[in-house]
Amino acid sequence: MPNDAPAAHGNARVVLETEGLTRHFGHIVAVDRLDLRVHAGEVHGFLGPNGSGKSTTAGMVLGLIEPTAGQVRIFGQELHGASRELRRNIGAIVEAPAFYPYLSGRDNLKALAMAWGGVSEGRIDELLEQVGLTERAGSAFKTYSMGMKQRLGIASTLLTDPALVILDEPTNGLDPAGQREVRELIPRLAAEGRGVLLASHLLYEVQQVCDRVTIIQRGKVLESGTVTGLLERGSFIEVAVDDLTTATNILEALSFVESVTRENGRLAVAAPADSGAAINRALAEQGIFASTIVPHMNTLEDVFLDVTEHEDGDTQRTAEAS
Ligand SMILES: Nc1ncnc2c1ncn2[C@@H]1O[C@H](COP(=O)(O)OP(=O)(O)OP(=O)(O)O)[C@@H](O)[C@H]1O
Ligand SMILES: [Mg+2]
Known part of the structure:
Protein backbone atom coordinates (compact mmCIF):
# COMPACT_ATOMS: atom_id res chain seq x y z
CA MET A 1 0.00 0.00 0.00
CA PRO A 2 1.14 3.56 -0.49
CA ASN A 3 2.85 5.22 2.46
CA ASP A 4 0.33 7.80 3.50
CA ALA A 5 -2.94 6.45 4.88
CA PRO A 6 -6.10 7.46 3.05
CA ALA A 7 -7.66 10.58 4.50
CA ALA A 8 -11.29 10.70 5.59
CA HIS A 9 -13.86 10.47 2.81
CA GLY A 10 -14.27 13.75 1.04
CA ASN A 11 -10.66 14.76 0.76
CA ALA A 12 -9.31 11.24 0.30
CA ARG A 13 -6.31 10.79 -1.92
CA VAL A 14 -6.90 10.49 -5.63
CA VAL A 15 -5.56 7.08 -6.66
CA LEU A 16 -6.58 7.27 -10.31
CA GLU A 17 -7.04 10.31 -12.46
CA THR A 18 -7.53 10.51 -16.19
CA GLU A 19 -7.41 13.79 -18.01
CA GLY A 20 -8.63 14.24 -21.56
CA LEU A 21 -8.14 10.52 -22.07
CA THR A 22 -8.89 9.62 -25.67
CA ARG A 23 -8.59 6.52 -27.82
CA HIS A 24 -9.43 6.16 -31.47
CA PHE A 25 -9.67 2.82 -33.28
CA GLY A 26 -9.43 3.89 -36.90
CA HIS A 27 -12.29 6.31 -37.35
CA ILE A 28 -14.09 5.14 -34.20
CA VAL A 29 -13.71 7.31 -31.11
CA ALA A 30 -13.91 4.72 -28.32
CA VAL A 31 -12.94 7.10 -25.50
CA ASP A 32 -13.41 10.82 -25.95
CA ARG A 33 -11.60 13.29 -23.67
CA LEU A 34 -12.55 11.38 -20.55
CA ASP A 35 -11.90 12.86 -17.11
CA LEU A 36 -12.27 10.37 -14.29
CA ARG A 37 -11.21 10.40 -10.65
CA VAL A 38 -11.18 7.52 -8.23
CA HIS A 39 -10.36 8.18 -4.57
CA ALA A 40 -8.84 5.90 -1.96
CA GLY A 41 -11.52 4.12 0.03
CA GLU A 42 -14.28 4.41 -2.58
CA VAL A 43 -15.97 2.01 -4.94
CA HIS A 44 -16.48 3.96 -8.13
CA GLY A 45 -19.07 2.55 -10.53
CA PHE A 46 -18.22 2.89 -14.21
CA LEU A 47 -21.39 2.59 -16.24
CA GLY A 48 -22.32 2.88 -19.86
CA PRO A 49 -24.13 1.03 -22.63
CA ASN A 50 -22.33 -1.67 -24.64
CA GLY A 51 -19.48 -0.19 -26.62
CA SER A 52 -19.35 3.05 -24.65
CA GLY A 53 -15.63 2.73 -23.89
CA LYS A 54 -15.39 1.24 -20.38
CA SER A 55 -13.08 -1.64 -21.21
CA THR A 56 -10.97 0.54 -23.47
CA THR A 57 -10.55 2.98 -20.57
CA ALA A 58 -9.64 0.12 -18.23
CA GLY A 59 -7.11 -1.10 -20.79
CA MET A 60 -5.48 2.32 -20.95
CA VAL A 61 -5.34 2.61 -17.16
CA LEU A 62 -3.62 -0.76 -17.09
CA GLY A 63 -1.17 0.30 -19.75
CA LEU A 64 -2.44 -2.40 -22.12
CA ILE A 65 -3.86 0.06 -24.65
CA GLU A 66 -1.97 3.14 -25.74
CA PRO A 67 -4.02 6.36 -25.49
CA THR A 68 -4.44 8.45 -28.63
CA ALA A 69 -4.35 11.54 -26.40
CA GLY A 70 -4.65 12.53 -22.76
CA GLN A 71 -3.17 11.17 -19.57
CA VAL A 72 -3.57 8.54 -16.91
CA ARG A 73 -2.15 9.35 -13.48
CA ILE A 74 -1.85 6.81 -10.73
CA PHE A 75 -1.22 8.45 -7.34
CA GLY A 76 -0.37 11.60 -9.23
CA GLN A 77 2.31 9.90 -11.30
CA GLU A 78 1.90 9.69 -15.02
CA LEU A 79 1.45 6.11 -16.17
CA HIS A 80 3.24 6.46 -19.47
CA GLY A 81 6.37 4.37 -19.32
CA ALA A 82 5.65 3.73 -15.65
CA SER A 83 7.78 1.58 -13.43
CA ARG A 84 6.96 -1.99 -12.52
CA GLU A 85 6.51 -0.70 -8.97
CA LEU A 86 3.65 1.54 -10.10
CA ARG A 87 2.06 -1.32 -12.02
CA ARG A 88 2.22 -3.51 -8.91
CA ASN A 89 -0.06 -1.02 -7.30
CA ILE A 90 -2.90 -1.75 -9.72
CA GLY A 91 -4.86 -4.99 -9.48
CA ALA A 92 -7.32 -5.89 -12.18
CA ILE A 93 -9.83 -8.36 -13.49
CA VAL A 94 -10.52 -7.33 -17.05
CA GLU A 95 -11.86 -10.64 -18.30
CA ALA A 96 -12.36 -14.11 -16.82
CA PRO A 97 -9.02 -14.63 -15.07
CA ALA A 98 -6.73 -17.27 -16.58
CA PHE A 99 -5.38 -19.96 -14.25
CA TYR A 100 -3.74 -23.34 -14.69
CA PRO A 101 -6.64 -25.83 -14.68
CA TYR A 102 -4.80 -28.71 -13.01
CA LEU A 103 -3.12 -26.66 -10.29
CA SER A 104 -4.94 -25.99 -7.05
CA GLY A 105 -6.21 -22.53 -6.20
CA ARG A 106 -3.36 -22.09 -3.73
CA ASP A 107 -0.70 -23.25 -6.21
CA ASN A 108 -2.09 -20.93 -8.85
CA LEU A 109 -1.70 -18.01 -6.46
CA LYS A 110 1.81 -19.20 -5.55
CA ALA A 111 2.79 -19.25 -9.22
CA LEU A 112 1.55 -15.71 -9.70
CA ALA A 113 3.22 -14.57 -6.47
CA MET A 114 6.48 -16.01 -7.72
CA ALA A 115 6.14 -14.06 -10.95
CA TRP A 116 5.57 -10.82 -9.02
CA GLY A 117 8.19 -11.56 -6.39
CA GLY A 118 8.09 -10.23 -2.85
CA VAL A 119 4.74 -11.80 -1.91
CA SER A 120 4.77 -13.76 1.33
CA GLU A 121 3.23 -17.21 1.81
CA GLY A 122 1.19 -15.71 4.64
CA ARG A 123 -0.32 -13.24 2.21
CA ILE A 124 -1.62 -16.12 0.06
CA ASP A 125 -3.34 -17.78 3.03
CA GLU A 126 -4.75 -14.45 4.13
CA LEU A 127 -6.25 -13.83 0.68
CA LEU A 128 -7.67 -17.34 0.38
CA GLU A 129 -9.36 -16.71 3.71
CA GLN A 130 -10.61 -13.29 2.60
CA VAL A 131 -12.31 -14.64 -0.52
CA GLY A 132 -13.69 -17.67 1.32
CA LEU A 133 -11.60 -20.30 -0.47
CA THR A 134 -9.55 -21.67 2.43
CA GLU A 135 -11.38 -24.99 2.47
CA ARG A 136 -11.10 -25.53 -1.28
CA ALA A 137 -7.61 -24.06 -1.64
CA GLY A 138 -6.14 -27.52 -2.32
CA SER A 139 -8.63 -28.47 -5.06
CA ALA A 140 -7.72 -28.20 -8.72
CA PHE A 141 -8.85 -24.94 -10.30
CA LYS A 142 -10.87 -26.81 -12.97
CA THR A 143 -13.13 -28.23 -10.23
CA TYR A 144 -14.13 -24.77 -9.04
CA SER A 145 -17.54 -23.25 -9.67
CA MET A 146 -17.69 -20.03 -11.69
CA GLY A 147 -18.10 -18.04 -8.48
CA MET A 148 -15.06 -19.69 -6.89
CA LYS A 149 -13.02 -19.04 -10.03
CA GLN A 150 -13.95 -15.40 -9.98
CA ARG A 151 -13.19 -15.12 -6.25
CA LEU A 152 -9.78 -16.67 -6.86
CA GLY A 153 -9.38 -14.03 -9.57
CA ILE A 154 -10.03 -11.31 -7.03
CA ALA A 155 -7.55 -12.89 -4.61
CA SER A 156 -4.96 -12.90 -7.41
CA THR A 157 -5.43 -9.18 -8.04
CA LEU A 158 -4.71 -8.49 -4.37
CA LEU A 159 -1.40 -10.39 -4.17
CA THR A 160 0.68 -7.24 -4.48
CA ASP A 161 -1.64 -5.33 -2.14
CA PRO A 162 -2.56 -2.79 -4.83
CA ALA A 163 -4.03 0.59 -3.91
CA LEU A 164 -6.17 0.64 -7.07
CA VAL A 165 -8.33 -2.28 -8.15
CA ILE A 166 -10.07 -2.39 -11.52
CA LEU A 167 -12.93 -4.82 -11.91
CA ASP A 168 -14.46 -5.04 -15.38
CA GLU A 169 -17.77 -6.91 -15.00
CA PRO A 170 -16.53 -9.18 -12.21
CA THR A 171 -19.89 -10.92 -11.78
CA ASN A 172 -20.46 -11.50 -15.50
CA GLY A 173 -21.78 -15.03 -16.05
CA LEU A 174 -22.24 -15.82 -12.38
CA ASP A 175 -25.49 -17.17 -10.95
CA PRO A 176 -27.23 -15.08 -8.27
CA ALA A 177 -25.37 -16.83 -5.43
CA GLY A 178 -22.02 -16.35 -7.17
CA GLN A 179 -22.86 -12.72 -7.91
CA ARG A 180 -23.57 -12.12 -4.27
CA GLU A 181 -20.35 -13.83 -3.15
CA VAL A 182 -18.31 -11.56 -5.37
CA ARG A 183 -20.42 -8.49 -4.68
CA GLU A 184 -19.90 -8.83 -0.94
CA LEU A 185 -16.14 -8.79 -1.40
CA ILE A 186 -16.06 -5.47 -3.23
CA PRO A 187 -16.88 -3.01 -0.42
CA ARG A 188 -14.26 -4.71 1.73
CA LEU A 189 -11.57 -3.81 -0.79
CA ALA A 190 -12.51 -0.16 -0.41
CA ALA A 191 -12.79 -0.46 3.38
CA GLU A 192 -9.13 -1.49 3.33
CA GLY A 193 -8.35 1.88 1.78
CA ARG A 194 -8.13 0.85 -1.86
CA GLY A 195 -9.79 2.72 -4.68
CA VAL A 196 -11.99 0.41 -6.73
CA LEU A 197 -13.20 1.09 -10.27
CA LEU A 198 -16.11 -1.22 -11.03
CA ALA A 199 -17.46 -1.50 -14.57
CA SER A 200 -20.76 -3.30 -14.55
CA HIS A 201 -24.13 -3.53 -16.25
CA LEU A 202 -25.80 -4.81 -13.10
CA LEU A 203 -27.18 -1.52 -11.87
CA TYR A 204 -28.70 -3.08 -8.80
CA GLU A 205 -25.26 -4.33 -7.86
CA VAL A 206 -23.67 -0.98 -8.56
CA GLN A 207 -26.31 0.82 -6.50
CA GLN A 208 -25.53 -1.47 -3.58
CA VAL A 209 -21.76 -1.34 -3.54
CA CYS A 210 -20.71 1.96 -5.10
CA ASP A 211 -20.14 5.31 -3.39
CA ARG A 212 -19.85 7.25 -6.62
CA VAL A 213 -20.62 6.51 -10.24
CA THR A 214 -19.60 7.86 -13.60
CA ILE A 215 -21.93 7.19 -16.52
CA ILE A 216 -20.38 7.36 -19.97
CA GLN A 217 -21.71 7.05 -23.48
CA ARG A 218 -19.72 7.08 -26.73
CA GLY A 219 -16.62 7.56 -24.63
CA LYS A 220 -17.87 10.76 -23.00
CA VAL A 221 -18.94 11.41 -19.41
CA LEU A 222 -22.69 12.04 -19.14
CA GLU A 223 -22.97 12.08 -15.35
CA SER A 224 -20.69 11.72 -12.38
CA GLY A 225 -21.53 11.97 -8.72
CA THR A 226 -22.40 10.21 -5.51
CA VAL A 227 -24.96 7.42 -5.77
CA THR A 228 -27.12 9.08 -3.11
CA GLY A 229 -27.04 12.39 -4.98
CA LEU A 230 -28.02 10.78 -8.29
CA LEU A 231 -30.84 8.78 -6.71
CA GLU A 232 -32.30 11.80 -4.96
CA ARG A 233 -32.51 13.68 -8.19
CA GLY A 234 -35.96 13.06 -9.65
CA SER A 235 -37.17 11.38 -6.47
CA MET A 297 -36.96 6.90 -4.80
CA ASN A 298 -35.26 6.68 -8.14
CA THR A 299 -33.25 3.56 -8.79
CA LEU A 300 -29.89 3.74 -10.49
CA GLU A 301 -31.59 2.05 -13.43
CA ASP A 302 -34.06 4.96 -13.69
CA VAL A 303 -31.19 7.43 -13.65
CA PHE A 304 -29.13 5.43 -16.13
CA LEU A 305 -31.97 5.03 -18.62
CA ASP A 306 -32.91 8.64 -18.20
CA VAL A 307 -29.45 10.03 -18.97
CA THR A 308 -28.71 7.57 -21.78
CA GLU A 309 -32.17 7.28 -23.40
CA HIS A 310 -31.78 9.95 -26.04
CA GLU A 311 -28.79 8.24 -27.53
CA ASP A 312 -28.28 5.01 -29.45
CA GLY A 313 -26.16 2.54 -27.52
CA ASP A 314 -23.71 1.21 -30.05
CA THR A 315 -23.65 4.08 -32.50
CA GLN A 316 -20.18 5.51 -32.47
CA ARG A 317 -19.15 9.09 -32.86
CA THR A 318 -16.51 9.06 -35.55
CA ALA A 319 -13.29 11.01 -35.55
CA GLU A 320 -14.47 13.08 -38.52
CA ALA A 321 -17.76 13.98 -36.83
CA SER A 322 -16.30 15.07 -33.49
N1 LIG B 1 -9.28 -3.46 -30.61
C1 LIG B 1 -10.29 -2.75 -31.11
N2 LIG B 1 -10.36 -2.46 -32.42
C2 LIG B 1 -11.36 -1.72 -32.94
N3 LIG B 1 -12.38 -1.22 -32.21
C3 LIG B 1 -12.38 -1.48 -30.89
C4 LIG B 1 -11.34 -2.24 -30.26
N4 LIG B 1 -11.61 -2.32 -28.94
C5 LIG B 1 -12.76 -1.64 -28.77
N5 LIG B 1 -13.22 -1.13 -29.92
C6 LIG B 1 -14.43 -0.30 -30.10
O1 LIG B 1 -14.39 0.74 -29.16
C7 LIG B 1 -15.69 0.99 -28.64
C8 LIG B 1 -15.67 0.86 -27.13
O2 LIG B 1 -15.52 -0.51 -26.79
P1 LIG B 1 -15.36 -1.00 -25.27
O3 LIG B 1 -15.07 -2.47 -25.31
O4 LIG B 1 -14.39 -0.14 -24.57
O5 LIG B 1 -16.82 -0.75 -24.69
P2 LIG B 1 -17.45 -1.20 -23.29
O6 LIG B 1 -18.05 0.00 -22.71
O7 LIG B 1 -16.46 -1.96 -22.50
O8 LIG B 1 -18.62 -2.17 -23.80
P3 LIG B 1 -19.29 -3.44 -23.05
O9 LIG B 1 -20.25 -2.88 -22.07
O10 LIG B 1 -20.01 -4.12 -24.19
O11 LIG B 1 -18.22 -4.26 -22.45
C9 LIG B 1 -16.61 0.01 -29.35
O12 LIG B 1 -17.18 0.65 -30.47
C10 LIG B 1 -15.68 -1.09 -29.81
O13 LIG B 1 -16.18 -1.72 -30.95
MG1 LIG C 1 -16.45 -3.91 -21.73
Missing part, protein backbone atom coordinates in the same frame (compact mmCIF):
# COMPACT_ATOMS: atom_id res chain seq x y z
CA PHE A 236 -40.45 12.72 -5.08
CA ILE A 237 -43.01 12.19 -2.37
CA GLU A 238 -46.52 11.28 -3.44
CA VAL A 239 -49.21 12.96 -1.35
CA ALA A 240 -52.95 12.25 -1.61
CA VAL A 241 -55.34 14.85 -0.11
CA ASP A 242 -58.89 16.09 -0.87
CA ASP A 243 -58.05 19.77 -1.23
CA LEU A 244 -55.16 19.83 -3.69
CA THR A 245 -55.02 23.61 -4.05
CA THR A 246 -54.73 24.39 -0.33
CA ALA A 247 -52.26 21.55 0.17
CA THR A 248 -50.14 22.83 -2.73
CA ASN A 249 -49.99 26.30 -1.17
CA ILE A 250 -48.99 24.92 2.23
CA LEU A 251 -46.33 22.66 0.81
CA GLU A 252 -44.87 25.24 -1.54
CA ALA A 253 -44.21 27.47 1.47
CA LEU A 254 -41.98 24.85 3.13
CA SER A 255 -38.28 25.58 2.86
CA PHE A 256 -37.27 22.00 2.04
CA VAL A 257 -39.86 21.58 -0.74
CA GLU A 258 -38.47 22.26 -4.17
CA SER A 259 -41.67 22.04 -6.18
CA VAL A 260 -45.20 20.65 -6.08
CA THR A 261 -46.92 19.29 -9.16
CA ARG A 262 -50.24 17.53 -9.76
CA GLU A 263 -50.17 14.04 -11.16
CA ASN A 264 -53.24 11.85 -11.56
CA GLY A 265 -55.20 13.70 -8.91
CA ARG A 266 -52.33 13.55 -6.41
CA LEU A 267 -49.41 15.76 -5.53
CA ALA A 268 -45.84 14.94 -6.48
CA VAL A 269 -43.69 16.83 -3.98
CA ALA A 270 -40.02 17.27 -4.84
CA ALA A 271 -38.41 17.09 -1.40
CA PRO A 272 -35.82 15.00 0.44
CA ALA A 273 -36.87 11.37 0.75
CA ASP A 274 -36.97 11.57 4.56
CA SER A 275 -39.31 14.57 4.74
CA GLY A 276 -42.59 12.60 4.78
CA ALA A 277 -43.21 13.22 8.49
CA ALA A 278 -42.55 16.97 8.16
CA ILE A 279 -44.96 17.16 5.22
CA ASN A 280 -47.57 15.25 7.20
CA ARG A 281 -47.22 17.64 10.14
CA ALA A 282 -47.34 20.81 8.03
CA LEU A 283 -50.56 19.66 6.37
CA ALA A 284 -52.18 18.46 9.61
CA GLU A 285 -51.40 21.76 11.35
CA GLN A 286 -53.56 23.47 8.71
CA GLY A 287 -56.36 20.93 9.07
CA ILE A 288 -55.49 18.87 6.01
CA PHE A 289 -55.10 15.16 6.49
CA ALA A 290 -53.26 13.16 3.88
CA SER A 291 -54.55 9.69 3.07
CA THR A 292 -51.25 8.74 1.47
CA ILE A 293 -47.65 9.90 1.86
CA VAL A 294 -45.28 7.69 -0.10
CA PRO A 295 -41.66 8.45 -1.00
CA HIS A 296 -40.69 7.40 -4.55
